[in-house]
Amino acid sequence: xxxxxxxxxxxxxxxxxxxxxxxxxxxxxxxxxxxxxxxxxxxxxxxxxxxxxxxxxxxxxxxxxxxxxxxxxxxxxxxxxxxxxxxxxxxxxxxxxxxxxxxxxxxxxxxxxxxxxxxxxxxxxxxxxxxxxxxxxxxxxxxxxxxxxxxxxxxxxxxxxxxxxxxxxxxxxxxxxxxxxxxxxxxxxxxxxxxxxxxxxxxxxxxxxxxxxxxxxxxxxxxxxxxxxxxxxxxxxxxxxxxxxxxxxxxxxxxxxxxxxxxxxxx
Amino acid sequence: xxxxxxxxxxxxxxxxxxxxxxxxxxxxxxxxxxxxxxxxxxxxxxxxxxxxxxxxxxxxxxxxxxxxxxxxxxxxxxxxxxxxxxxxxxxxxxxxxxxxxxxxxxxxxxxxxxxxxxxxxxxxxxxxxxxxxxxxxxxxxxxxxxxxxxxxxxxxxxxxxxxxxxxxxxxxxxxxxxxxxxxxxxxxxxxxxxxxxxxxxxxxxxxxxxxxxxxxxxxxxxxxxxxxxxxxxxxxxxxxxxxxxxxxxxxxxxxxxxxxxxxxxxxxxxxxxxxxxxxxxxxxxxxxxxxxxxxxxxxxxxxxxxxxxxxxxxxxxxxxxxxxxxxxxxxxxxxxxxxxxxxxxxxxxxxxxxxxxxxxxxxxxxxxxxxxxxxxxxxxxxxxxxxxxxxxxxxxxxxxx
Numbered sequence: 299x300x301x302x303x304x305x306x307x308x309x310x311x312x313x314x315x316x317x318x319x320x321x322x323x324x325x326x327x328x329x330x331x332x333x334x335x336x337x338x339x340x341x342x343x344x345x346x347x348x349x350x351x352x353x354x355x356x357x358x359x360x361x362x363x364x365x366x367x368x369x370x371x372x373x374x375x376x377x378x379x380x381x382x383x384x385x386x387x388x389x390x391x392x393x394x395x396x397x398x399x400x401x402x403x404x405x406x407x408x409x410x411x412x413x414x415x416x417x418x419x420x421x422x423x424x425x426x427x428x429x430x431x432x433x434x435x436x437x438x439x440x441x442x443x444x445x446x447x448x449x450x451x452x453x454x455x456x457x458x459x460x461x462x463x464x465x466x467x468x469x470x471x472x473x474x475x476x477x478x479x480x481x482x483x484x485x486x487x488x489x490x491x492x493x494x495x496x497x498x499x500x501x502x503x504x505x506x507x508x509x510x511x512x513x514x515x516x517x518x519x520x521x522x523x524x525x526x527x528x529x530x531x532x533x534x535x536x537x538x539x540x541x542x543x544x545x546x547x548x549x550x551x552x553x554x555x556x557x558x559x560x561x562x563x564x565x
Numbered sequence: 566x567x568x569x570x571x572x573x574x575x576x577x578x579x580x581x582x583x584x585x586x587x588x589x590x591x592x593x594x595x596x597x598x599x600x601x602x603x604x605x606x607x608x609x610x611x612x613x614x615x616x617x618x619x620x621x622x623x624x625x626x627x628x629x630x631x632x633x634x635x636x637x638x639x640x641x642x643x644x645x646x647x648x649x650x651x652x653x654x655x656x657x658x659x660x661x662x663x664x665x666x667x668x669x670x671x672x673x674x675x676x677x678x679x680x681x682x683x684x685x686x687x688x689x690x691x692x693x694x695x696x697x698x699x700x701x702x703x704x705x706x707x708x709x710x711x712x713x714x715x716x717x718x719x720x721x722x723x724x725x726x727x728x729x730x731x732x733x734x735x736x737x738x739x740x741x742x743x744x745x746x747x748x749x750x751x752x753x754x755x756x757x758x759x760x761x762x763x764x765x766x767x768x769x770x771x772x773x774x775x776x777x778x779x780x781x782x783x784x785x786x787x788x789x790x791x792x793x794x795x796x797x798x799x800x801x802x803x804x805x806x807x808x809x810x811x812x813x814x815x816x817x818x819x820x821x822x823x824x825x826x827x828x829x830x831x832x833x834x835x836x837x838x839x840x841x842x843x844x845x846x847x848x849x850x851x852x853x854x855x856x857x858x859x860x861x862x863x864x865x866x867x868x869x870x871x872x873x874x875x876x877x878x879x880x881x882x883x884x885x886x887x888x889x890x891x892x893x894x895x896x897x898x899x900x901x902x903x904x905x906x907x908x909x910x911x912x913x914x915x916x917x918x919x920x921x922x923x924x925x926x927x928x929x930x931x932x933x934x935x936x937x938x939x940x941x942x943x944x945x946x947x948x949x950x951x952x953x954x955x956x957x958x959x960x961x962x963x964x965x966x
Contacts, residue, residue: 368747384750392748399742403602404798413738416749421734441930449796454934465745475748486927 316380319344319473319504320365325374327357327364334360338374338529342473345502346520347495349509349535353548356526358508359395359477366392366475378473388417391471393462395478401451407461408446411436414468436467439497441490456487463491474498476507480514492518515539571818579821582707585715586774586817586832587810590783592722593767594809595729597784598791598802599760602740606788607670608655608761610781613768614674615651616644617681617777620702621688628693635698637714637773644702644777645769651677652761705776705829707817714773721770725763736760737798774817775829783809786836793847812836864889865939869913871895875902876910915958916942922954 320342327335335357342348350358364371367383378386391414411433412425419425437443440460450458459479466474474495480488495505495518509515515522515535522539524530524547531543573580600606623643628634651673658669685700698706729736738746739756747753764784771780791804816832845852864885871886872895881887881900890896895906902910919942924933932945942951 366748368744387750392745394742394744398744403741404792404796404801405741406797416734416738422731486930
C-alpha cells in the first residue's frame with residue numbers, strides 16, 4: 299500500500315483515499331498569476347457533515363468549484379469515491395450560490411427542480427409523471443411544494459435557496475456540495491435546510507458546505523476544514539474548531555468580540 | 566395588393582420569398598431566444614458583421630477562377646468561414662485578455678465590417694466579374710432570388726431547428742445556470758460553441774433576404790417580444806419562433822406588394838411592431854398591465870388604510886381615501902362611517918390581528934408569504950384555521966362611532 303505524504307506532513311493511505319467521498323490532493327487554482335487556492339489537500343469523511351470555513355476571499359467557493367471542474371485548476375488531483383470525477387458525476391450534487399443565476403429567467407420552480415433529473419431523463423427523454431412526482435417530493439422536503447408553479451423571480455431569497463436544494467435532492471446523489479447555502483436566508487429557511495442536510499446524513503450521505511457563520515459551526519457540523527488560500531486545519535469540530543486554528547485562518551480579520559464569542563462556543 | 570401577397574397570389578418569386586422568409590424568421594427567432602437567455606445577444610451582431618469580408622473574398626476567389634462570382638453557396642461558405650474567424654477572435658479576446666465581452670464585440674464588429682467594406686469598394690471600382698448585387702448582402706435583396714436559394718434557406722432553417730430540438734435541454738440548462746450545468750458534467754464551452762454555431766448558421770442563411778446589418782434584429786426582437794407573454798422558457802422559445810415567422814412572412818409580403826420596398830428592413834419593422842404591441846399590451850409583463858396593477862393596488866391600499874383609520878377612530882385626511890370610501894358606500898358625505906363601513910372596518914382590524922398571528926407561525930409560511938396588508942385572510946386559511954387564530958385573539962373589538 300502506497301502512502302502519500304501531504305504538505306502538512308500527515309499521511310494518507312491509498313485505502314483512505316478510496317473510501318473518501320471527496321479526496322483532493324495538491325489543488326491549486328489561480329486568477330491570473332495570483333493563487334486563490336494553493337496546493338490544498340482535503341479528505342472528506344463519508345457519511346458526515348463537513349464545513350469549509352475561512353475569511354472572505356480565502357478560496358472556499360473556488361476550491362469547491364475547481365474540485366467539480368466548474369472552473370479550471372492549475373494542478374491537483376480530485377477523486378470522488380476513489381475514482382476520477384467524470385465517472386462519478388451522477389453521485390455528486392452541487393448547490394451553487396444563489397447569486398450565480400438570473401432569477402428573472404423564464405422558468406417555474408418545478409422546472410428548476412426537474413433540471414436535477416437531467417441525467418436521469420437524458421438529453422431527449424420525455425419528462426413523465428414519475429419525474430414530476432419525484433420533483434414535487436423534493437420540493438415537499440424543503441417545504442416549497444406550494445410554490446411549484448410560481449415563476450422563480452417571485453420567491454424570496456431563502457425560498458430560492460431551498461429550490462436550489464430541492465434540485466440537488468432530485469439527483470438522489472451520495473455526495474452533496476453546497477456553496478454558502480445559509481448566506482442571506484431567513485431563519486425558517488436556515489432551519490429547513492439544516493433539517494434536510496441532517497436527514498441526508500442520517501441516510502448515510504455525505505454533506506460538504508461552504509459556510510460563513512462561525513457561530514453555528516459547532517451546532518451543525520461534524521468536521522471542519524479551515525482554509526485561507528492554503529489549508530489551515532482539517533478534522534473533527536471538537537478537536538479542530540478552536541481559537542488557535544481560527545486565528546491561524548482568519549488572522550487579524552477576526553474581531554476581538556468575535557474571538558470572545560468563539561471562545562464561549564468552543565469552550 | 567398586400568392581401569394578394571399574404572395569400573401568396575403575387576406570383577412565383579414573391580411566394581418563394583415569403584415562404585423562405587417565414588422559415589428563416591422561425592429559425593432565427595428560436596435560435597435567438599437561447600442567445601437572449603444566455604445574455605449574449607450582441608455576439609450575434611459581431612458574428613453577422615464578420616461575414617462581410619468572407620463574402621467579398623469568396624467572390625474574388627470564384628471570379629478569379631473564372632466562375633460566377635455570385636454563386637450563392639460559394640458566397641455563403643465564404644461568409645461562414647469569416648464569421649467563424651470573427652467568433653474565434655471574439656472568444657480569444659474575451660477569454661485570454663482582460664477585455665470585457667462588450668468591448669471585444671465592438672472591436673471585432675467594426676474591424677471586420679471595415680475590412681469588408683474596403684474589399685467591397687475595391688471589387689466595385691475595379692469592375693471585377695459581374696459584381697452587381699453584391700452590396701445586397703448589406704441590407705438584403707430578394708430581387709433575384711432563385712428556387713435553389715429558397716431551398717438553401719429552407720434546408721438550413723430546418724436543420725437549425727432539428728439541432729435545437731435535440732439539444733434544447735442542454736441549451737436551456739447552460740443558459741440558466743452554467744455552473745450547475747458544468748457540475749452535472751455538461752461541457753459548457755461546447756454548448757456555447759454550438760449555440761454560436763447555430764447563430765452563425767442562421768446569420769449566413771439570412772444574409773440573402775435580410776442582410777448582415779439587420780439579421781441581429783431577427784435573432785433578438787422575437788425573443789424579447791415572446792418574453793412578455795410567458796414565464797416558461799419552452800413557451801418563450803416557441804412564441805419567438807412564431808413571432809419571427811409571422812413578422813418575416815408579413816414583411817416579405819408587404820415588400821412584394823409594391824415595387825422598390827426593401828424586404829429585410831420591412832421584416833424588421835414588422836417585428837418591431839409586434840414588440841411594441843407586446844411591450845404595451847402583454848398581460849402581466851406589459852407596461853399597461855403594470856400601470857393598471859399599480860393603480861388598483863394604490864386604491865386598495867387607500868381603502869384599507871381608510872378602513873383601519875375608521876376602526877381606530879382616527880381622522881382621514883387624504884381626499885382619494887375619502888372618495889373611495891364614499892363611493893363604496895362606507896362613509897357618508899360628512900366623513901362619518903355608515904353601518905356597512907363600520908362592519909367592514911371592524912373586519913379589517915380583526916384581519917390585521919389574524920395576519921399578525923399567522924405571520925409568526927413558521928408552519929404557515931406559504932400563506933404568510935402572501936401577506937401584503939390587503940389580502941382577505943379567508944383566501945389563505947380555512948374557516949377552522951381562522952377560528953383557531955380567533956381563539957388566541959379573543960372577542961372582537963368595539964368600533965368607536
